[in-house]
Amino acid sequence: MPTTLRWCKWSRAANSWCLAASWRSTHATNLWRNAPLNLLAQQLINGLFIGSVYGLFAVGYTLVFGVLDILNLAHAAVFTLGGLVALWLVQGAGLSIWAAFPLATCFCGVLGLLLDRIAFAPLRQRADSNFAGMISSIAMAIIFESAALALFGARTVRFPIGTVQVHLWRMAGVTVTSLQVEIVVVAIVLMACLTWFLHRTRTGKAIRAVAENTNTARLLGIHVGGVIASTFFISSALGGAAG
Template sequence: MEAFLQQLINGLSLGSIYALIALGYTMVYGIIKLINFAHGDIYMVGAFVGYTAINSLKLSFLPAMILSMVFCAVLGVAIERIAYKPLRNATRVAALITAIGMSYLLQNGMIYLVGSETRAFPQVIENNIYEFAGLQVSQTQILIFGTTIILMLALQLIVQKTKMGKAMRAVSTDADAARLMGINVDNVISFTFALGSSLAGAAGVLVGLYYNSIEPMMGYAPGLKAFIAAVLGGIGIIPGAMFGGFTIGIIETLVSGYGGSMIKDAVVYLILIIILIFKPSGLLGKNVKEKV
């Protein structure tokens, strides 16, 4: 039982990172029905910005994470304005191909700038180990989980209580009707990209602390798993992204902890196939019939 609970704790830490990345996928999809496959690479850029802030600028954890979030927010808006806005009325396939191309551009651009080698992420906090009833929890795990909860609560407040959050919900429901009511849809979309990208930037710094290493290709696998998490919970639904992220993190850790480290990725992809077959709207989503 103790071993199971220990794996559960480890899974919550990993799931926190997936949840932060999944929120970006689900918000963008909820607003403009675009699967932004470059989102995982924005998370990678956030890790390198955090690395530079700590290693070169000598910032502590919190200022480095805030700087990474701001940089990634600006990057997300720039990508939306340059790559996605001109395709706003194009087919979804064209936008999807552009997103994949932007993903490769960010990966190879980072390789060109910093090289392809793996770098050790500087440890700016003491990773003390605490024991409770035979269970071990590291200071890094507490920091990751606590930071994730705070950011998720802040996101919920923004979406539910602010004027821009109400505009986001209106555009998500019906962009044309929102435009007729005087809402600047372009600004709402840009704000959504900024918000989602900033969360990915925070996740990049947290994963650097968690795994102690970063490299330019690090965004691919976590980005894909975060997308699966968003689909599992119900893409376009913010609580669904949180639920999906924690669920995927726990499942992956349990499979790995009980001797299945070689197949943990396959299990996650199998979950995607099962969800798409039996409940494509996600576990927290509702089936919506669309008139054509």
């Protein structure tokens, strides 16, 4: 096929795709413009609820990245295990969700210590420790996910009905559940506690010092290994709490 003809066909296809995409975008914008205000308010509330969970997950993820400048790609697996462990504590051990939540959070914190000891600490002195640690965290993520599949199976599971007493509040056509409010409040409280911890406690200030400069922090007498372990514990605990 001649080059000019080929280019014309690709150009027509590209123009058609752009027109279709533009129509879809305009149509979606018009739908939102014409949507009732209560629908927009409902979606904002739902977004706040989901965003609080993702925000808690992201805070834990960026804590390790900010201190060690490495990507912990096993964080999502810890997030998953947090929910599954809480489910087992409720179903298997018969605990209430309010007792299972802190236990599952602490369990994920211990997983973070294990993750640091196995995946990151042995590689810390290497020149390519950042890249090697990232690859090692992928391996740990596979191990955690395989353990979850072996213990809980591949089926979809959920907390039993009645685990949390859910109340509905309807105002001006907008529905808010007590569970949504509780999750948002817990997320805000945990983030506020983390902010207070990092700025007001000795360990928190040590974490910030290590994040600024590891060598200088070591010269000042800060136990860098202990600070890194604490960072992994807090990061994974927040990930487990989000799960």
